[in-house]
Amino acid sequence: MPKKIYDVIIVGGGVIGSATAYNLMIADNTLKVAVVEKDPTYTRASTTLSLSNARIQFSLKQNIQISQYAFEILDQFEDAMAVDGTRPGIALRREGNLFLFDHAGRQAAEKSLALQQSLGCQAEWWSPAKIRQRFPIYESSDFAGATFGPQDGHFDAHSVLMGYKAKAQSMGVQYINAEAVLLKCEHKRITGVKLGSGEILQSALVINCAGAWAAQVAQTAGVELPIVPVKRQVFVLDTEHKPKTPLPLTILPSGFYFRSETGGLLLLGKSMSEDPVGFDFTCDEDRFMEILWPELVEFAPVFEAARLVNGWAGLYAVNTLDGNAILGEWPELKGFFLANGFSGHGLQQAPAVGRYLAELITGQTPTLDLSIFQPQRIVTNQPLSEDGLV
Numbered sequence: 001m002p003k004k005i006y007d008v009i010i011v012g013g014g015v016i017g018s019a020t021a022y023n024l025m026i027a028d029n030t031l032k033v034a035v036v037e038k039d040p041t042y043t044r045a046s047t048t049l050s051l052s053n054a055r056i057q058f059s060l061k062q063n064i065q066i067s068q069y070a071f072e073i074l075d076q077f078e079d080a081m082a083v084d085g086t087r088p089g090i091a092l093r094r095e096g097n098l099f100l101f102d103h104a105g106r107q108a109a110e111k112s113l114a115l116q117q118s119l120g121c122q123a124e125w126w127s128p129a130k131i132r133q134r135f136p137i138y139e140s141s142d143f144a145g146a147t148f149g150p151q152d153g154h155f156d157a158h159s160v161l162m163g164y165k166a167k168a169q170s171m172g173v174q175y176i177n178a179e180a181v182l183l184k185c186e187h188k189r190i191t192g193v194k195l196g197s198g199e200i201l202q203s204a205l206v207i208n209c210a211g212a213w214a215a216q217v218a219q220t221a222g223v224e225l226p227i228v229p230v231k232r233q234v235f236v237l238d239t240e241h242k243p244k245t246p247l248p249l250t251i252l253p254s255g256f257y258f259r260s261e262t263g264g265l266l267l268l269g270k271s272m273s274e275d276p277v278g279f280d281f282t283c284d285e286d287r288f289m290e291i292l293w294p295e296l297v298e299f300a301p302v303f304e305a306a307r308l309v310n311g312w313a314g315l316y317a318v319n320t321l322d323g324n325a326i327l328g329e330w331p332e333l334k335g336f337f338l339a340n341g342f343s344g345h346g347l348q349q350a351p352a353v354g355r356y357l358a359e360l361i362t363g364q365t366p367t368l369d370l371s372i373f374q375p376q377r378i379v380t381n382q383p384l385s386e387d388g389l390v
């Protein structure tokens with residue numbers, strides 16, 4: 001069998017892998033790029049199980065800039081990703097994000113807000129009275145206030161993934177339906193990827209885009225990453241009370257969040273420190289009844305009459321060092337690049353991450369310097385600080 005040799009092999013064809021593949025072809029359309037994806041239905045990919053929100057409301061400058069670029073891309077995504085006249089419809093709805101803060105969180109929130117505003121973002125401080133005026137159904141008097149990003153919003157994550165994938169394929173990227181079972185290395189350099197079939201694909205450059213499976217993939221090359229799969233759940237409610245206008249993604253200090261969904265539904269969830277680590281996709285209705293439902297009704301009693309329609313579980317790829325992305329070449333293995341550890345905000349980071357990695361790999365000066373996320377900080381144990389993790 002002739003050897004298959006690529007300039008770049010990407011392990012994992014979710015939104016990060018596909019955005020990276022597309023951006024590599026934009027950077028250099030002569031590259032031979034393969035994306036190895038074990039599940040082309042994406043049933044368990046975080047991308048398709050996410051809440052699909054994008055926001056500029058972060059505290060780290062680079063995370064804000066990443067989101068600014070995300071909106072630039074999302075606003076013209078349908079035209080840019082058209083293939084032979086077929087445009088992906090991504091249903092971008094910029095209905096806002098409202099972060100509520102208690103008194104303990106107010107100072108940090110105001111600092112983040114000032115930074116967002118200094119970078120040109122639309123974001124504003126709302127007093128409890130303003131929250132009540134805009135959303136009278138919220139019991140907001142116990143809070144110090146909120147930050148509102150009117151341009152934040154949500155979109156169809158599956159369509160964004162399919163848009164990137166179809167465009168990348170149209171530009172020559174090869175998607176291979178297989179599991180990468182081993183990263184091949186020699187003398188501290190990556191040399192290729194072994195597939196479940198035993199076939200070996202050769203490349204001096206491999207990018208780990210395996211999402212919640214990233215640590216497992218890296219381990220086959222002897223690289224230990226501080227990334228764990230953490231189960232998060234989202235529930236769908238049909239409420240008797242139907243707000244006349246969509247509710248923004250509303251996030252309480254406890255981590256509880258909800259937003260309107262098309263068809264008069266509500267989506268809700270909560271990230272909790274005791275959420276189980278592991279590849280567990282079961283949805284736990286008790287959690288809804290015992291934790292989320294009481295919290296929703298306390299904050300917005302108008303939603304007391306409601307029916308639980310659906311729910312699902314997906315995985316955050318949690319970077320246990322600091323919850324932020326890990327981007328760039330692993331310092332101890334030449335040619336092994338990482339795009340991992342996105343926790344709960346990877347979807348919106350895909351456009352900037354894809355562009356950054358493509359620029360790094362093709363030797364261009366990055367348009368947006370994301371070196372703050374370099375893997376070296378894992379080796380030297382220097383966590384970044386980001387207050388806006390959900």
Ligand SMILES: Cc1cc2nc3c(=O)[nH]c(=O)nc-3n(C[C@H](O)[C@H](O)[C@H](O)COP(=O)(O)OP(=O)(O)OC[C@H]3O[C@@H](n4cnc5c(N)ncnc54)[C@H](O)[C@@H]3O)c2cc1C
Pocket residue numbers: 011012013014015016017036037038039042044045046047048049050051052053054178179180181209210211212213214217232233234313314315316317339342343344345346347348349
């Ligand atoms: C409930 C929930 C809500 C979320 N909400 C948001 C949100 O509102 N906004 C936001 O920005 N982010 C959100 N996220 C996070 C976001 O979904 C992820 O950060 C993002 O999708 C990560 O993309 P990815 O391509 O790295 O991972 P994935 O989409 O998981 O893709 C990784 C792919 O790698 C493949 N793979 C793994 N191992 C191998 C292997 N060995 N060989 C071949 N293929 C392999 C998998 O099959 C998978 O398709 C949420 C996540 C969850 C679970």
